[in-house]
Amino acid sequence: MKRxxxxxxxIELLAASDGVEVDELVDTLGVSAATARRDLDALAEQRLLTRTRGGAAPLSVAYELPLRYKNHQRTAEKQRIARMAAQMIPTGSVVGLTGGTTTTAIAAALAMRTDAAPAAALHAFTVVTNSVNIAAQLATRPSLKIVVTGGVLNARSYELVGGYAEQVLRGLTIDVAFIGVNGIDAEVGATTHDEREAAANRLMAARARQAVIVADSSKIGRTAFAVMGGPERFPIVLTDAGITPEQRAELVERGYDVRVAE
Structure with a gap:
């Protein structure tokens, strides 16, 4: 396993418990005790946990895993969602992408479409995003017009948030927006860890003719701090085959159109 x-x-173990011990990491990760201690020390230096005698405890039960770590999780599922999402977009569309690992995968899938190749007509798609990593990823594609909102950078998610981002979004119309979330619950709705991201996501969805929640199945049934809205704002949920029949039925009963990427 890479570092x-x-x-x-x-981080995931800490998020699901009150703490971890070095011996537990040795058994779970298959590493030496020295390696486990070094990893805990590195995360403590980044203020992602608190070191304890023999292990570590979380700083908060609701912190968000930084994007550079989340990129390594559930990659296959996110790629399947991304391919399905990219095929939902007609050529010439204005596409909204919030930050997140699944939307980053959608950006990559969109760039790989043959009608987005350099030889295609100018501006095969217009991409509106508040994610600086997505903008950088697509910047070299001459047939894509990239519109980046202003705002204050969230260093964990690479998203631009706040009044400047919202001002730009209010002046735009979007055909389809893909919204990343930290959780989607049938009763609570779509949620994220940061209230500023929630505000930007709500506004991007409001400016779109079609708003789609993209969430791998590990996020189904979960809730986070800031509520973004329910099926009235995000009528479509795009997820992977890991969703259970019970979870899908609950979402459908609440009014969501649940689509599964196989």
């Missing part, structure tokens, strides 16, 4: 994957796994 970034180990660090992400440790």
């Amino acid at each position: 970034a994957e180990r660090l992400a796994a440790i």
Whole structure:
């Protein structure tokens, strides 16, 4: 297991418990005690956990895993969602992409479409995003017009948030917006860890003719701090085959159109 994957796994263990012990990491990750201690020390330096005698405890039960670690999680599922999402977009569309690993995968899938190749007509798609990593990823595609909102950078998610981002979004219309989330619950709705991201996501959805929640199945049934809205704002949920029949039925009963990427 690569170091970034180990660090992400440790954060996930902490998010699901009150703490971890070095011996537990040795058994779970298959590493030496010295390696486990070094990994815990590295995460403590980044203020992602608190070191304890023999292990570590979370700083908060609701912190968000930084994007550089989340990129290593559920990659295959996110790629399947991305391919399905990219095929939903007609040529010439204005596409909204919030930040997140699944929307980043959608950006990559969109760039790979043959009608987005350099030889295609100018501006095969217009991409509106508040994610600086997505903008950088697509910047070299001459047939894509990239519109980046202003705003304050969230260093964990690489998203631009706040009044400047919202001002730009209010002046635009979007054909289809793909909204990343930290959780989607049938009763609570779509949620994220940061209230500023929630505000930008709500506004991008409001400016879109069609708003689509993209969430791998590990996020189904979960809730985070800031509520973004329910099926009245996000009528479509695009997820992977890991969703259970019960979870799908609950979402459908609440009014969501649930689409599964196989």
